[in-house]
Amino acid sequence: MTSAASAANQQLAAGWRPRLPSRLFLRFLGRRLAALVLLGLGITFVAFVLTELVPGDPAAANLGQRAIGDPEAVRAFREHYGLDKPLPVQYAVYLQHLAAGDLGESEQSHRPVRTDLAEYVPATAELAVTSILIAFALGIALGVLAAVRRNRLTDQVLRVLSLGGISMPTFWLALVALYVFFFQLGWVPGSGRLDPGVLPAPHVTGLYTVDALIAGQIDVLGNALQHLILPACVLAAYNVGLLTRFVRSAVLEVINNDYVMAARAKGLPERTVILRHVLRAALPPIITVGGLAFANVMTGTVLVESIFSWPGIGQYAFHSATTLDLPAIMGVSLFVAVVYIAVNFAVDVLYGVVDPRIRVA
Amino acid sequence: MSSPLLSVRGLRVKLPTAAGLVTVVDGIEYDVAPGEVFGIAGESGSGKTISVLTLLDLLPDGAVVEGRAMFDGEDLLRLGPRAMRDVRGLRIGMVFQDPMTSLHPMLTIGRQLTEHVRFHLGVGTAAANARAVELLEEVRIPDAAGALTAYPHQFSGGMRQRIAIAIALACNPGLLIADEPTTALDVTVQAGILRLLDRLRRQSSLSVILITHDLGVMSSVADRLTVMYAGRVVESGPTAEVIGGPRHPYTAGLLAALPHPEAAEDTPLVSIRGAPPSPQTRPAGCSFHPRCAYAIASCATDVPDLVGVDGDRRLACPVDPLRVPA
Amino acid sequence: MSAQPLPLRWRIGLRRRAGTLGSAWRQPLAIAGMTLAAAWILVAIFVPWIAPYDPLAQTSRLFAEPSAAHIFGTDELGRDVLSRVLWGSRLSLPLAFFLVAAALAVGGLLGGIAGYFGGWVDEVVMRATDLVFAFPTIILAMAVTAALGPSLRNAVLAVVVVFWPSYARVVRGLVMSLGQSDYVNAARLLGASSRRALVVDVLPNVAGPVLVLATLDLGNAVLLLAGLSFLGLGAQPPTPEWGSMVNTGTQYFQRWWMGTFPGFAILSAVLAFNFLGDSLRDALDPRTSWAVKEQPR
Numbered sequence: 001m002t003s004a005a006s007a008a009n010q011q012l013a014a015g016w017r018p019r020l021p022s023r024l025f026l027r028f029l030g031r032r033l034a035a036l037v038l039l040g041l042g043i044t045f046v047a048f049v050l051t052e053l054v055p056g057d058p059a060a061a062n063l064g065q066r067a068i069g070d071p072e073a074v075r076a077f078r079e080h081y082g083l084d085k086p087l088p089v090q091y092a093v094y095l096q097h098l099a100a101g102d103l104g105e106s107e108q109s110h111r112p113v114r115t116d117l118a119e120y121v122p123a124t125a126e127l128a129v130t131s132i133l134i135a136f137a138l139g140i141a142l143g144v145l146a147a148v149r150r151n152r153l154t155d156q157v158l159r160v161l162s163l164g165g166i167s168m169p170t171f172w173l174a175l176v177a178l179y180v181f182f183f184q185l186g187w188v189p190g191s192g193r194l195d196p197g198v199l200p201a202p203h204v205t206g207l208y209t210v211d212a213l214i215a216g217q218i219d220v221l222g223n224a225l226q227h228l229i230l231p232a233c234v235l236a237a238y239n240v241g242l243l244t245r246f247v248r249s250a251v252l253e254v255i256n257n258d259y260v261m262a263a264r265a266k267g268l269p270e271r272t273v274i275l276r277h278v279l280r281a282a283l284p285p286i287i288t289v290g291g292l293a294f295a296n297v298m299t300g301t302v303l304v305e306s307i308f309s310w311p312g313i314g315q316y317a318f319h320s321a322t323t324l325d326l327p328a329i330m331g332v333s334l335f336v337a338v339v340y341i342a343v344n345f346a347v348d349v350l351y352g353v354v355d356p357r358i359r360v361a
Numbered sequence: 362m363s364s365p366l367l368s369v370r371g372l373r374v375k376l377p378t379a380a381g382l383v384t385v386v387d388g389i390e391y392d393v394a395p396g397e398v399f400g401i402a403g404e405s406g407s408g409k410t411i412s413v414l415t416l417l418d419l420l421p422d423g424a425v426v427e428g429r430a431m432f433d434g435e436d437l438l439r440l441g442p443r444a445m446r447d448v449r450g451l452r453i454g455m456v457f458q459d460p461m462t463s464l465h466p467m468l469t470i471g472r473q474l475t476e477h478v479r480f481h482l483g484v485g486t487a488a489a490n491a492r493a494v495e496l497l498e499e500v501r502i503p504d505a506a507g508a509l510t511a512y513p514h515q516f517s518g519g520m521r522q523r524i525a526i527a528i529a530l531a532c533n534p535g536l537l538i539a540d541e542p543t544t545a546l547d548v549t550v551q552a553g554i555l556r557l558l559d560r561l562r563r564q565s566s567l568s569v570i571l572i573t574h575d576l577g578v579m580s581s582v583a584d585r586l587t588v589m590y591a592g593r594v595v596e597s598g599p600t601a602e603v604i605g606g607p608r609h610p611y612t613a614g615l616l617a618a619l620p621h622p623e624a625a626e627d628t629p630l631v632s633i634r635g636a637p638p639s640p641q642t643r644p645a646g647c648s649f650h651p652r653c654a655y656a657i658a659s660c661a662t663d664v665p666d667l668v669g670v671d672g673d674r675r676l677a678c679p680v681d682p683l684r685v686p687a
Numbered sequence: 688m689s690a691q692p693l694p695l696r697w698r699i700g701l702r703r704r705a706g707t708l709g710s711a712w713r714q715p716l717a718i719a720g721m722t723l724a725a726a727w728i729l730v731a732i733f734v735p736w737i738a739p740y741d742p743l744a745q746t747s748r749l750f751a752e753p754s755a756a757h758i759f760g761t762d763e764l765g766r767d768v769l770s771r772v773l774w775g776s777r778l779s780l781p782l783a784f785f786l787v788a789a790a791l792a793v794g795g796l797l798g799g800i801a802g803y804f805g806g807w808v809d810e811v812v813m814r815a816t817d818l819v820f821a822f823p824t825i826i827l828a829m830a831v832t833a834a835l836g837p838s839l840r841n842a843v844l845a846v847v848v849v850f851w852p853s854y855a856r857v858v859r860g861l862v863m864s865l866g867q868s869d870y871v872n873a874a875r876l877l878g879a880s881s882r883r884a885l886v887v888d889v890l891p892n893v894a895g896p897v898l899v900l901a902t903l904d905l906g907n908a909v910l911l912l913a914g915l916s917f918l919g920l921g922a923q924p925p926t927p928e929w930g931s932m933v934n935t936g937t938q939y940f941q942r943w944w945m946g947t948f949p950g951f952a953i954l955s956a957v958l959a960f961n962f963l964g965d966s967l968r969d970a971l972d973p974r975t976s977w978a979v980k981e982q983p984r
Contacts, residue, residue: 016503016516042818046827050834160716163965167957169910171917172933172950179943258462261419265457266477266528267450276476280467295823302825303914307937321829322919324837333830337822356512357466 025352032348036341043337047330048094052087054326103334104327108319113331116316122206123193124305124312128297129207130232135239135293140286142240143247144279147255158244165241171303174234178307181230188230191309198223231308235300239293246289250282257281284355291344298336365392366536366568367416368431372438374408374415376640377423383640386412387592388428390667393536396566398559400583400600402576402615406637408592409572413538417453418445433535451481454529458541460521464513470497470524471509478531496527500557519550523557530561537562538570543578555582576615580604585673588612591638591648594667598674608676608683610653647678655682714969720962727956731776740767742774742927750942760944762935764925768944771927772952778928779956782843783908787901789847794854795897801855802862812859816852824849825914832920839928842921846911850904857900861893895971902964906957913953929953 085093097104103113146158182190193208194200200208201215209228212221254260255278263277264270301314302321309315313332320328352358374386386408393399403409414420416430416437430437437448449455457463465473474496475489484492490509497505500523502516513521522542529537539558543551559582562569571583579586580600587597588609596609607613614633621628635652638644644651650660657680665677670684730737739758746765753760759768801812819827831845913930915921922928929949936946 016508016511016520039817039821042814043821046818046822047830050830053834055836159965163961164954164958167906167910167954167961169913169917169930169933169950169953169957171914171930171937172946172953175933175937175940175946175950179940179947183941258457258459259465262455262457262463262525262528263465264419265417265449265455267446267448268477268480269446272476272480277465277468281465283467298823299825299914302829303917317826317829318918321833324833326833329830329833333822333826336826340823341821355467357514 025358029349029352032345036345039341040338043334043341044095044098045091047334048091051094051326051330052090098334103331106320106328106331107325108323108328113328116328117313117331117335120311120313120316123310124301124314126193126207126209127228127231127235127301127305127310127312128294130209130228131235131297131300132239132290132293134232135236135243135297136290138236138240139243140247140279142244144251144274146244146248147251148274150252155248158248162241162244165237165244167241168237170234170238170300171307173237174231174304174307177230177234189227193227193310194220194223195227200224231304231310234304235297238296238300242296243286243289243293247282247286250285251278253285254278254281280354284351284358287347287350287354290350291340291347294343295340298340363394366395366432367393367570368429369412369416370429370431372412372415372428372430373426374411374420375425376411376421378641380641382425384643385592385640386415387643389587389589389592389594391587391594391597393568393570394585395535395568396562397584398562398569398571398582400579400586401570401572401589402574402579402586403589404574404637406591406639407589408640409589410540412589413455413540413570413572416538417449417455418442447481450477450529450534451532452534453536453538454532454534456522456525456529456537456539456542459545460518460525461545463525464521466513469510469512474509474524474528474531477528481532492531493527496531497524499561500524500527502527517550518546519553522546522550522554526554526557526561530567533565534567536568536570538572540572541574542571544573544575551578558582576604576619588615591643592640593648593664593677594675595649595677596675597667598672602674606683608670608674608681609678610655610682611649613683614652655680714966716962717966720959720964720966723955723959724963727776727780727959730773731780734773734777738767738770738773740770742766742771743925750939752942753944759948760942762932762942762945763939768932768948771932772929772948774927775929775932775949775952776956778839778922778926779909779912779953782839782912783905786843786846786850786908786912787904790850790904791854791897791901793847794851795858797851798855798858799862802859805863809859812855816855819849819852824911828911828915829918829920832915837920837923839916839922839926842912842915845915846908849911850908853900853904854897857896858893861896865893899964899968899971902960902967906960906964909953909957909960 101114103117105111106113106116109116142158142162146155149155178190181187189195198220201211201217201220204211204214208224209221212218212224259281260273260277263273268277298314301310301312302317303314304310305312305314306318313335316328317332319325320332369392370390372386372389373384375382375384377383389408389412391399391401401409401412411420415424415426416432418437418440420426426438428438432448433452435444437445440448464470471490471493474493475486478484478489478492479486493509494505497508502508502520502523508516508524513524516524522545526537526539526542537558542558543554546554555578558569558571561567571579573579583600585598586600586603588595588603588611590611596603596607596612603612604616607616611633614631617631618633620630633652638648644661646659646661646663647653647656647665650656653660660680663679665679667675667677670676670681744766746761748757748761749763749765751757751761751765757767757769759772762768762771797812797815801809822830828842828845828849831848832841835841835844912921913928913933916928916930917934919931919934922931924931929952932949933946933953936942936949939945
């Protein structure tokens with residue numbers, strides 16, 4: 001036997017690389033987690049610096065009218081937040097409070113910010129999740145369409161439309177949509193999560209649609225969906241524009257690869273080739289947009305919830321901004337940033353799930 | 362030959378470019394007999410890959426095709442999309458050049474082996490998986506059952522190409538097209554792949570169209586071969602005869618350029634002067650004449666016809682400078 | 688040797704880029720974008736002569752519907768909406784340009800330094816960008832503006848804080864990859880000083896992506912500034928800023944003309960910049976472009 005042949009046989013006997021127990025991927029995730037914790041810490045530092053930047057006496061700002069006449073309240077406040085101590089100590093005190101979940105007290109509601117947030121988060125969660133689902137469904141469909149019809153009329157029209165989507169001021173779109181679809185056409189209700197007389201289903205998640213589904217109250221479900229549809233679509237507009245462009249380029253990167261031609265050479269119908277082969281390969285970069293889409297939705301809720309009288313943290317942030325309720329502003333910012341970090345981490349995990357090469361790399 | 366499995370006549374393919382249509386394949390013809398390995402030799406730019414992609418209608422949009430390709434009584438070039446789907450994978454299988462990119466990175470081997478089997482033959486999952494294991498064993502992949510749930514990146518290049526061959530043969534096609542199947546692989550692995558192809562075709566009277574630029578590979582497996590240059594056939598015939606006694610100056614040049622492992626140390630490497638033309642810049646008349654040592658005046662104006670010489674050989678050179686006198 | 692010849696690659700690159708840029712301007716989208724942007728710039732320059740009324744002049748004709756006398760109607764203090772919208776361009780447009788220039792300068796400088804020197808400098812800059820990116824844009828801008836006090840000046844500062852990291856990242860990446868590229872090394876081997884190598888070889892390649900980012904950011908700057916003003920954190924009344932005008936419009940919902948037209952102004956300005964930026968990006972990366980013809984395979 002020639003040396004070339006025996007070498008080939010050796011390679012055959014060696015077998016192929018079995019899938020490792022994802023140790024490397026878990027290590028990668030662990031590193032990411034550590035980095036994220038550090039990032040979380042950095043965020044608290046940013047928030048702390050910002051609170052320090054506020055001109056004027058923080059006690060006066062926080063206690064408002066009461067502070068003027070009550071030196072005892074002022075003294076208690078200063079002691080509680082360590083305002084007499086040097087800055088690094090103040091930061092330590094600040095972190096201590098954060099760790100205990102104390103985000104300060106809202107000047108407007110005179111309740112702990114934490115309580116306010118807990119009350120408003122479910123409404124925004126419902127809106128955000130719905131909006132992202134709509135955005136991905138539409139965005140992926142339109143993006144694939146644009147890629148498959150590249151450079152033809154459909155593609156050019158979608159290009160202009162997607163540019164329009166990311167150029168639109170969301171608050172303006174909300175206004176126009178509400179005026180047209182509620183005020184003029186009466187197709188959707190104008191405010192809130194449910195009609196005035198309708199009671200929400202028993203509280204399980206705080207998401208009216210899910211709770212109604214669990215309780216089997218289909219009429220409540222229908223009502224909640226009616227109220228949900230317009231704000232969710234308005235919030236999705238920007239992301240649909242973004243995703244259409246993104247999906248289009250992701251698909252174009254993949255569609256000329258050899259394995260796509262190989263799939264066609266097997267005689268598979270074109271629809272299968274596009275959906276199972278092309279889209280699957282384009283999915284990893286599309287997933288990474290998930291984090292960005294979430295950030296866009298958060299931005300949108302701040303601008304838009306008050307227009308729809310949607311009782312979520314976006315409206316809370318809006319009112320805090322207009323009334324300069326600093327503890328509330330800082331509290332919301334911190335909360336949203338932390339959730340954003342968590343979402344990005346989830347995206348990283350999802351990426352590894354979708355692309356098997358990453359798990360072993 | 363008695364009744365060829367595939368018979369190509371007058372195949373001409375034009376592809377769209379920014380500057381208009383460009384003729385990439387300029388009128389080729391050949392026959393492939395049942396159970397034989399038929400080689401198509403040529404350099405990059407000769408149009409050999411495009412010519413076989415045309416058979417399966419895998420060309421980009423806007424391509425213009427002329428000619429006939431009779432396969433099993435049907436003209437492949439006249440089939441509609443539905444009919445073409447029933448040919449691809451089922452009656453004609455294809456293996457691509459680079460096994461690192463021709464398998465889908467995110468689908469399991471099992472899925473890639475069975476999806477077209479289930480589509481074409483309508484078999485259930487269990488039956489399809491059993492067939493997949495059979496195929497993997499046939500191409501000598503160790504632990505075939507385990508491989509079904511594995512992904513391509515877990516395998517070496519040589520193994521991936523074996524898997525690709527298994528995929529191409531899964532539905533028992535009558536014809537296998539292998540486009541440079543060993544070019545992207547180590548030399549040590551090449552021999553294994555070629556032996557595999559040879560064994561498979563002997564077992565099942567499978568015909569193989571083998572495309573390669575490597576005449577060494579050609580000589581070890583191909584029964585008959587055709588040499589392409591700049592979109593046209595310049596010479597064809599039984600492999601042993603063509604390689605043993607080339608009649609076209611280009612074929613002779615290709616063979617002379619092969620470094621001989623037992624040549625004397627200071628033997629200079631021979632090359633054909635000039636470079637192959639791109640499809641847009643092919644010369645008039647015989648496309649090879651600017652580089653040909655034997656060209657005469659008419660070579661620059663007259664396109665040579667492919668004519669039969671000596672039995673099964675065909676030659677596109679009116680000068681025929683290398684003919685061995687009888 | 689007296690004068691160093693330009694590296695061959697750069698000469699070729701420049702010619703190729705000039706060619707593709709030249710064809711970019713002929714795309715309909717680029718033309719539309721340029722026309723729209725030019726129109727707004729002209730409005731911003733000539734508004735004292737174009738606007739029919741004083742944007743701050745209050746009249747007794749409150750909430751007048753759009754008519755011949757007031758094409759866009761009047762607002763809650765009887766001011767002409769059309770004039771206010773036109774004057775708004777004098778605020779939003781120059782500010783957007785200034786914002787992007789500032790973010791580019793700060794970010795580009797920091798990114799260039801980080802990429803060039805590496806080491807702990809790089810670490811610090813990268814952590815800073817991470818911190819900014821950890822917040823959704825408006826949240827951070829909102830927090831910064833609220834902390835500093837609501838005014839247009841602070842809103843501008845907040846937007847610069849939010850925008851600079853993108854430029855830092857892009858410039859850093861480009862500087863790092865080019866610093867190791869073969870032709871920069873070759874130029875150095877030929878004796879050109881590394882500073883010269885930076886200017887002559889690195890800058891033209893950095894300019895392209897940065898230019899695309901800047902053009903698109905012009906639109907984002909207008910949007911973010913309008914958003915902050917919508918929240919009451921940017922321009923304060925009676926300044927005619929588009930975002931704050933839409934805010935007032937939401938309070939007087941049925942007087943649709945008060946909010947619709949300023950918002951439309953925002954949309955058209957941002958569209959113009961996005962059209963331009965998209966065409967530019969096409970010119971620089973034909974692979975996934977929306978306009979360039981299919982390449983032969």
